[in-house]
Amino acid sequence: MNQAIPDTALHGFRSGYVALIGRPNAGKSTLLNRLVGEKIAAVSNKPQTTRFAIQGIITRPEGQIVLVDTPGVHKPGYLLNRRMMSAVHEALAGVNLVVLMRDASVSTGNGDRFVFELVRESQKPAILALNKIDKIADKADLLALIEFYRDQHDWQAIVPLSARKGKAVDALLGEIIKNLPEGEAVFGADELTDQPMRVLVAEIVREKILETTGEELPYVTAVVTERYDESEPGLVRINCAILVERQSQKKIIVGRAGERIKDIGTRARQDILPLLDGQRVYLELFVKVEADWRNSHVALNDLGIRE
Numbered sequence: 001m002n003q004a005i006p007d008t009a010l011h012g013f014r015s016g017y018v019a020l021i022g023r024p025n026a027g028k029s030t031l032l033n034r035l036v037g038e039k040i041a042a043v044s045n046k047p048q049t050t051r052f053a054i055q056g057i058i059t060r061p062e063g064q065i066v067l068v069d070t071p072g073v074h075k076p077g078y079l080l081n082r083r084m085m086s087a088v089h090e091a092l093a094g095v096n097l098v099v100l101m102r103d104a105s106v107s108t109g110n111g112d113r114f115v116f117e118l119v120r121e122s123q124k125p126a127i128l129a130l131n132k133i134d135k136i137a138d139k140a141d142l143l144a145l146i147e148f149y150r151d152q153h154d155w156q157a158i159v160p161l162s163a164r165k166g167k168a169v170d171a172l173l174g175e176i177i178k179n180l181p182e183g184e185a186v187f188g189a190d191e192l193t194d195q196p197m198r199v200l201v202a203e204i205v206r207e208k209i210l211e212t213t214g215e216e217l218p219y220v221t222a223v224v225t226e227r228y229d230e231s232e233p234g235l236v237r238i239n240c241a242i243l244v245e246r247q248s249q250k251k252i253i254v255g256r257a258g259e260r261i262k263d264i265g266t267r268a269r270q271d272i273l274p275l276l277d278g279q280r281v282y283l284e285l286f287v288k289v290e291a292d293w294r295n296s297h298v299a300l301n302d303l304g305i306r307e
């Protein structure tokens with residue numbers, strides 16, 4: 001992934017690839033969206049929201065960052081989860097710099113130690129981002145956490161921040177750019193992500209499902225855009241299939257008299273519209289039961305969740 005950087009046109013501009021690594025729910029995708037300035041990654045309060053690596057491109061006068069958001073590190077059970085973890089390893093291997101993000105408002109657990117080891121073993125320069133400081137009542141707790149981590153590793157920087165509130169995200173951005181090699185921009189300043197519209201749309205729909213349903217459905221639900229039709233000027237027709245594993249789960253998504261799926265569609269349209277430059281959108285959602293899609297190579301390939 002590293003680019004060969006020409007010796008010309010170097011005026012202190014820096015560029016490179018940066019992996020965002022952490023446990024599920026740490027706030028990685030929230031940070032990605034905030035830095036990119038558009039919603040390109042699904043965010044939810046349910047763990048394991050992100051399922052594959054998503055690149056966000058951040059261009060500033062001082063440099064260009066390709067920030068690779070990754071699935072939260074967890075113990076893989078299904079084939080889906082194994083592929084999610086390969087995305088983490090692949091991202092770690094391909095970048096110039098790692099940002100290890102953790103939720104600083106909860107106590108340190110085995111999962112945190114596991115992620116830390118992963119980052120240490122990668123031998124990449126690393127910045128520690130301590131997120132959700134808006135939830136920390138006693139600042140002494142935060143200072144203790146900083147001390148704890150400072151002794152354990154030679155961090156490029158330790159940055160306490162709040163991705164949701166936007167607090168100190170610019171400080172993190174500055175530290176990231178400082179630690180990238182000098183080099184030219186690889187992408188145009190208007191490019192925001194490597195993900196095509198059909199994937200962004202599917203992820204928005206999935207986010208709305210996570211938002212409107214309970215604890216069990218997130219893990220058994222996937223969304224794929226089956227039609228993305230721009231043939232009519234000013235109008236985009238989108239059909240998304242929502243996969244679940246059982247008939248009972250389909251009933252939950254559809255809801256009484258179709259109320260819930262309608263709500264999901266309305267919420268998704270609201271987030272899709274800003275990505276379409278004033279075009280209108282017809283969004284059609286339908287639910288498909290596909291038993292065991294989480295263990296199916298074919299289904300996962302169709303969903304873009306690759307080996």
Ligand SMILES: Nc1nc2c(ncn2[C@@H]2O[C@H](COP(=O)(O)OP(=O)(O)OP(=O)(O)O)[C@@H](O)[C@H]2O)c(=O)[nH]1
Nearest residue numbers: 024025026027028029030044048049050072163164
């Ligand atoms: N209070 C608070 N909540 C936050 C902050 N950053 C993120 N969150 C919330 O934390 C939850 C998880 O955020 P995500 O961005 O989806 O977390 P993630 O690390 O991408 O999670 P996975 O994709 O599952 O690995 C969401 O409910 C966010 O709104 C923060 O700075 N403060």
Ligand SMILES: [Mg+2]
Nearest residue numbers: 028029049050
């Ligand atoms: Mg995420």
